[in-house]
Amino acid sequence: GDNKWTMTIMARNADTGNLKWGYQKTPHDEWDYAGVNVMMLSDQKIDGKDLKLVSHPDRNGTIYTLNRVNGDLVRADFLDDTVNVWTHVDMKTGIPVRNPEYGTRMDHKGKDICPSAMGYHDQAHDSYDPERGLF
Numbered sequence: 001g002d003n004k005w006t007m008t009i010m011a012r013n014a015d016t017g018n019l020k021w022g023y024q025k026t027p028h029d030e031w032d033y034a035g036v037n038v039m040m041l042s043d044q045k046i047d048g049k050d051l052k053l054v055s056h057p058d059r060n061g062t063i064y065t066l067n068r069v070n071g072d073l074v075r076a077d078f079l080d081d082t083v084n085v086w087t088h089v090d091m092k093t094g095i096p097v098r099n100p101e102y103g104t105r106m107d108h109k110g111k112d113i114c115p116s117a118m119g120y121h122d123q124a125h126d127s128y129d130p131e132r133g134l135f
Contacts, residue, residue: 001028002024002027002028003027003028003029004022004024004027005022005024006024006029007024007025007026007027007029007033007034007035007060008022008023008024008025009022009023009025009039009054009056009064009066009071010022010023011068011071020070020071021070021071022071023064023066023071023073023094024094024095025056025058025060025062025064025096026058026060026096027095027096029060030103030104030105031060031085031104031113031115033058033059033060033115034059035056035058035059035060036059037056037057037058037059037124038056038057038124038125038126039054039055039056040054040055040056040126040127040128040135041053041054041068041128042055042128042130043130044133046074051067051069051074052067052068052069053065053066053067053068053074054066054068055128055135057079057126059115060085060086060096060115061078061079061082061083061085061086061114061115062076062077062078062079062083062086062089062096063075063076063077063078063079064076073089073091073094076089076091076094076096082114083114083115084099084101084102084112084113084114085098085099085102085103085113085114085115086098086099087099102114
């Protein structure tokens with residue numbers, strides 16, 4: 001199955017400790033990307049709306065930007081055009097769509113998989129410049 005609470009960004013209510021929302025970046029993470037990278041908070045205007053965001057450049061080769069209030073996926077962009085394990089991220093479901101050519105399964109020898117098992121973006125630190133609106 002999806003192993004729902006692995007590879008997941010979670011938000012809790014700081015007062016009660018209750019789960020507010022969760023977003024799974026790599027359902028059934030067959031590559032072991034782990035996704036333990038930095039989370040960057042920003043306040044940005046998108047489509048004319050002021051949003052409180054959390055952005056996460058993941059080891060699976062995708063930068064996820066979520067509304068940090070409700071967990072809605074705002075953007076999902078590949079770090080560059082070498083990422084091939086996914087064809088795209090379905091913006092309605094939030095699920096990355098696997099490219100079967102680069103999957104790991106017993107009946108198929110995948111090669112030239114990007115990102116590799118080491119991941120694309122590891123634990124290096126990132127930052128957001130609110131004056132320029134750039135990461």
